[in-house]
Amino acid sequence: MPTTLPVPIEFSLPEGWRAAPPDEVGAPEVAFIALYPQPDDGFTSNITLDGGFLRDETTMEELADASVQQLLGAAESVTVATRHEIGSAQSPGLTQRLTLTAVVAGVRRDLVQSQVYMALTDVTDPHRRALVRSILTATAAQHDDVLPDFQEFLRTVRPDTGTGA
Template identity: 65%
Template sequence: MPTTLPVPIEFRLPEGWLAARPQGADDSEVAFAAVHPRPDAGFAANITIDGGFPKDGVTLEELADASVERLRAFAEPGSVVVVHRREAGSADAPALTQRLGFSALTDGDVRRDLVQSQVYLLLVDTGDPHKRAVIRLALTATAAQHDGVLGDFQDFVRTVRPDNGAGS
């Protein structure tokens, strides 16, 4: 069963994107997945959401480094490159973005050059600042399609916020 997020969030998918069952959902760490309706050469760009409670003192940069290492276990040897990384957000709501380039075998044996853009959002409990949750949003697309769907992902990221249960 897909994982649940450490805190409830709300968001709006970009127009045309379709909610999807996370790949390997029986043991997936992904809480939510969506796919672009027009695949590029058989690969559907996808947006995933996951998250957790980091250990005390762990930084967003360390979490991003850990993502790079997990991707290296999946990608073709030596292909993972951190193309870009920067801190974002504010002191009250820190965030980090990074873009990774890599090659991987998909659909069993098709080698693809892929790009993954990740956004890490740190949510701090206002009642207890020592309680922190991290939400990771990721866009994975072929290198050829990435820039064409990046705007959709950026629009999506702007809609993500804690769900206070008030409904909209």
């Protein structure tokens, strides 16, 4: 069963991308997954969303480091290509690009992940912070082609206030 996000959000998918049930595509640890319509040599680029609640002392850098460590458990190699803090003190965030080599479905692949971490403060309890992490995973050859779609997607991600705006 897929995980759920700690807060409701809304977003729009770029043209051509399609949502898929996380369990059915082998990604039960994510709350949402979208697939690109044109695989590259058998690998389908994807956008995933996951998240959780944060302890007050947890930094974005610690979360990003933990993500790298988790990938090291499944990949042959992982390198942090770039990492930048974004956002504000009230709503901090972080972006990082990782290059990795991993065996996926029996095939050794050079992949790139673009990860975006966004902390959101609970409007009813300002001492509670939620994290929403968006990840683009693509082959090294296709990453730069699908990155603009990921950036378009990120511009639409926002808390769902229930107003339909």
